C-alpha cells in the first residue's frame with residue numbers, strides 16, 4: 001500500500017493494489033477490506049455499507065451504470081464465445097432453433113449469474129479511480145462503530 005497524491009494535491013490514505021481489490025471482488029469479498037459479508041446481500045441485493053469496514057457502495061451519482069455496463073460487456077463476450085463454439089461443434093448442420101433458444105436463455109441467465117461479480121468489480125474500480133479520503137474512511141469507521149453499539 002502506498003499513499004496517493006490526488007488531483008487536488010492532497011494525500012489520500014493508502015488502499016490495496018488494483019489486483020488485490022479485483023481478486024477480492026471476484027471472490028465476492030469487499031474490495032476495500034477483503035471481508036465477507038460485503039455490500040452484496042444474497043445474489044442481487046446490497047447493503048448500504050460494508051458491515052466490516054463501513055465503506056458505502058453508492059459513493060457517487062450514477063454508480064449503478066458501471067456494473068450494468070460491465071455486465072453487458074461480459075455477457076456479450078460469453079454469448080459470443082458460446083455461439084462460436086456451438087457453430088464449430090455443430091457444423092455443418094446447425095440446429096438453428098436449439099441455438100436460438102439457448103442463446104435467448106443465456107441472455108437471461110448469464111447477466112444474473114454475473115451480477116454480484118460485476119457489481120463488486122466496478123466497486124473495486126471505483127475505489128481505485130476515486131480513492132476514499134480520510135473523511136470518507138472516518139465516516140465509514142463511525143458507521144461500523146455505531147452499528148456494533
Ligand SMILES: [Zn+2]
Nearest residue numbers: 030033050053
Ligand atoms: Zn469492507
